[in-house]
Amino acid sequence: MIAQATGIPKDALDNTIVSVRDLEVQFQTTDRRATVKAVDGVSFDVRRGETFGIIGESGSGKTTIGRALVFLLKPSAGAILHDGIDPLALPRKGFQNHRRDYQIIFQDPNAALNPRMTILASVLEPLELARAGTRAERLARAREAMDRVGLPQETGERYPHQLSGGQKQRVVIARALTLRPKLIVCDEVVAALDMSIRGDVLNLFAELQRDLGLTYVFITHDLAVVSHISERVAVMYLGRFVELGPTDKVSERPLHPYTQALMSAEPRPLPSSMRDDHRIVLQGEIPSPIDPPSGCRFRTRCQYAQALCAARAPDWRELMPDHWVACHFADRPNFSPN
Amino acid sequence: MQTAEPAQRRSDAAAAGGSSALMSVRGLGIRFKTSHGIWQATRKIDFDIAPGERVGIVGESGCGKTITGLSIARLLPNNFAGLDGSILFDGVDLATCSVREMRAIRGRRIAMIFQEPMSALDPVFTVGHQIAETLRVHTGIAKEEARAKTLDMLRRVGIASPERRIDDYPHQLSGGMRQRVMIAAALICGPQLLIADEPTTALDVTVQAQILQLLRDLSATSNTALMLITHDLGVVAETCTRMITMYAGEVIEDAAVDDALVRPLHPYTSGLLRSLPHLSPRGGKLPSIPGRVPSILDMPNGCRFKARCPHAVAGCEAEQELCDAGGGRKVRCWRFRELELPGALQHLGSAPIAAMVSRP
Numbered sequence: 001m002i003a004q005a006t007g008i009p010k011d012a013l014d015n016t017i018v019s020v021r022d023l024e025v026q027f028q029t030t031d032r033r034a035t036v037k038a039v040d041g042v043s044f045d046v047r048r049g050e051t052f053g054i055i056g057e058s059g060s061g062k063t064t065i066g067r068a069l070v071f072l073l074k075p076s077a078g079a080i081l082h083d084g085i086d087p088l089a090l091p092r093k094g095f096q097n098h099r100r101d102y103q104i105i106f107q108d109p110n111a112a113l114n115p116r117m118t119i120l121a122s123v124l125e126p127l128e129l130a131r132a133g134t135r136a137e138r139l140a141r142a143r144e145a146m147d148r149v150g151l152p153q154e155t156g157e158r159y160p161h162q163l164s165g166g167q168k169q170r171v172v173i174a175r176a177l178t179l180r181p182k183l184i185v186c187d188e189v190v191a192a193l194d195m196s197i198r199g200d201v202l203n204l205f206a207e208l209q210r211d212l213g214l215t216y217v218f219i220t221h222d223l224a225v226v227s228h229i230s231e232r233v234a235v236m237y238l239g240r241f242v243e244l245g246p247t248d249k250v251s252e253r254p255l256h257p258y259t260q261a262l263m264s265a266e267p268r269p270l271p272s273s274m275r276d277d278h279r280i281v282l283q284g285e286i287p288s289p290i291d292p293p294s295g296c297r298f299r300t301r302c303q304y305a306q307a308l309c310a311a312r313a314p315d316w317r318e319l320m321p322d323h324w325v326a327c328h329f330a331d332r333p334n335f336s337p338n
Numbered sequence: 339m340q341t342a343e344p345a346q347r348r349s350d351a352a353a354a355g356g357s358s359a360l361m362s363v364r365g366l367g368i369r370f371k372t373s374h375g376i377w378q379a380t381r382k383i384d385f386d387i388a389p390g391e392r393v394g395i396v397g398e399s400g401c402g403k404t405i406t407g408l409s410i411a412r413l414l415p416n417n418f419a420g421l422d423g424s425i426l427f428d429g430v431d432l433a434t435c436s437v438r439e440m441r442a443i444r445g446r447r448i449a450m451i452f453q454e455p456m457s458a459l460d461p462v463f464t465v466g467h468q469i470a471e472t473l474r475v476h477t478g479i480a481k482e483e484a485r486a487k488t489l490d491m492l493r494r495v496g497i498a499s500p501e502r503r504i505d506d507y508p509h510q511l512s513g514g515m516r517q518r519v520m521i522a523a524a525l526i527c528g529p530q531l532l533i534a535d536e537p538t539t540a541l542d543v544t545v546q547a548q549i550l551q552l553l554r555d556l557s558a559t560s561n562t563a564l565m566l567i568t569h570d571l572g573v574v575a576e577t578c579t580r581m582i583t584m585y586a587g588e589v590i591e592d593a594a595v596d597d598a599l600v601r602p603l604h605p606y607t608s609g610l611l612r613s614l615p616h617l618s619p620r621g622g623k624l625p626s627i628p629g630r631v632p633s634i635l636d637m638p639n640g641c642r643f644k645a646r647c648p649h650a651v652a653g654c655e656a657e658q659e660l661c662d663a664g665g666g667r668k669v670r671c672w673r674f675r676e677l678e679l680p681g682a683l684q685h686l687g688s689a690p691i692a693a694m695v696s697r698p
Contacts, residue, residue, distance in 0.1 A: 199624030228615035265547035267572030
């Protein structure tokens with residue numbers, strides 16, 4: 001097993017907002033003949049007030065983790081604790097109330113906003129569903145949320161098609177804020193935005209975190225975005241974490257060959273004299289999660305793969321303080337792209 | 339604007355080394371009919387591409403980069419209302435040549451690939467059939483010969499066991515392989531120019547690296563010029579030698595990639611580079627460009643960037659021409675000589691992604 005449930009140290013409990021142990025999420029294929037293990041044994045803790053990044057390519061399972069974290073998907077095995085409690089053990093009503101503290105925002109604001117509702121109606125809706133306060137109080141809270149994200153009050157009267165992409169994403173953020181959540185899962189929230197406004201939205205996320213003490217789980221395929229915003233980052237490949245550590249350590253000295261390849265594949269907007277032309281170009285593409293390779297899942301594309309890699313899945317080891325990796329050879333000298 | 343043109347043309351010819359350009363675009367603009375009247379989507383687009391050169395066209399959504407590529411291939415939508423200017427390609431003006439002439443050029447001498455290979459491939463024909471079709475239509479060679487050439491091309495674009503893959507249908511291939519098939523179909527007739535519109539945007543970063551390397555290698559070995567349309571400055575830096583930046587339907591800067599990255603001359607190019615999270619200190623506030631692109635219905639006079647530009651002064655309302663800035667560079671900003679604009683190297687020491695490569 002990649003995921004070694006280590007037990008949570010007592011002093012860490014206060015500091016931990018979400019803890020995930022041996023999480024598995026499985027889907028049936030449409031013909032019901034095969035099972036896809038989208039997430040297959042992942043354990044991690046999210047610390048209160050941090051931004052926890054998850055990067056991976058399409059099909060790695062990063063979105064599935066995000067949905068499972070807020071219980072839009074039910075784990076097939078393993079546990080997800082919110083603030084030390086298991087929300088699935090709560091009674092129905094208690095579960096509904098509980099999940100308001102754990103919100104999620106998606107990539108495409110066009111799909112997230114009802115085109116026939118005004119912006120204000122969309123922002124108000126969660127409050128109405130939660131029956132929070134009087135109508136006047138709900139309005140005040142919706143307006144406050146719109147203020148927070150920098151939307152002028154008159155936008156409330158408009159419809160989604162009258163707003164730009166960046167403004168629509170602000171509406172979605174405002175809507176997630178109305179119920180004053182503790183944690184927001186952000187799934188590719190800037191991927192659909194143009195470069196020049198991406199910065200604005202990332203700045204807004206940082207500002208909200210500072211002011212409201214929010215915790216984020218930031219899911220993206222974009223290395224530059226994740227390195228900019230998150231304190232810690234997990235690298236995901238084919239349903240499992242291959243590496244987890246402080247963002248600067250992971251981006252400056254990646255331990256797993258997949259992370260090394262990912263970092264090296266990132267196109268850099270630098271002049272040729274400053275670019276390292278020695279890049280690791282991986283062969284092939286991510287294998288099917290229906291029938292993943294035995295042992296280490298990355299071995300079919302790994303330049304260092306040996307017999308051991310096919311025979312046994314590598315342990316999830318803390319090779320350096322707070323820096324975890326799942327690779328048999330990550331601690332060997334000369335094991336680096338250069 | 340009319341009076342400035344002859345002088346401009348001479349300096350262009352000098353910069354491009356006389357008549358050596360494979361394609362010279364001059365004053366290109368395109369208009370559309372809509373229910374609100376005629377819209378001018380792009381205007382005054384001037385640039386050259388030399389044989390075998392790799393040029394990136396960059397800009398944000400709606401800046402006109404895609405429609406410029408489509409104009410060159412004359413793949414224009416139905417509500418198209420008119421094309422201005424000229425596109426001189428190897429002596430033929432593509433803006434005015436007949437449909438028949440265009441058909442002989444498109445696919446054979448100018449090929450194009452798109453972002454989403456699945457929508458460009460026909461799901462009911464094998465990939466081998468679709469690649470060979472291009473070749474047979476344009477050269478009329480026999481079926482067996484076309485198949486042999488297709489196999490060879492599939493091998494060149496890096497498809498493993500092409501003998502097996504040639505009879506596959508598009509849905510049997512992965513996204514990266516489909517894009518390789520598209521590239522094979524585009525290059526099978528040995529075109530002089532390949533227009534690639536966001537060819538890697540739908541692909542994962544590790545697959546993107548494979549496809550960019552392939553485009554670079556194929557362009558070098560076959561001397562095919564590459565016009566790469568993308569919003570990603572990193573992709574341009576890794577693939578191209580020259581970078582043309584577009585904003586609100588106009589070319590605003592044209593320079594060697596390294597020059598544009600280190601010392602951009604247009605405030606918009608500089609703003610874009612500064613807003614990249616790759617190049618900003620971790621955790622700091624990302625610089626951004628305030629405001630938004632002007633609407634096509636309400637284009638301002640003069641500089642189209644001035645409402646968002648921190649360097650705008652009186653004088654920016656005047657019509658801006660693409661000025662020769664020396665050293666083969668051009669910029670559409672009359673203040674370029676006095677502005678010292680920051681480029682990609684500003685925060686390199688503390689920038690997360692950049693820090694990795696600057697290690698010795």
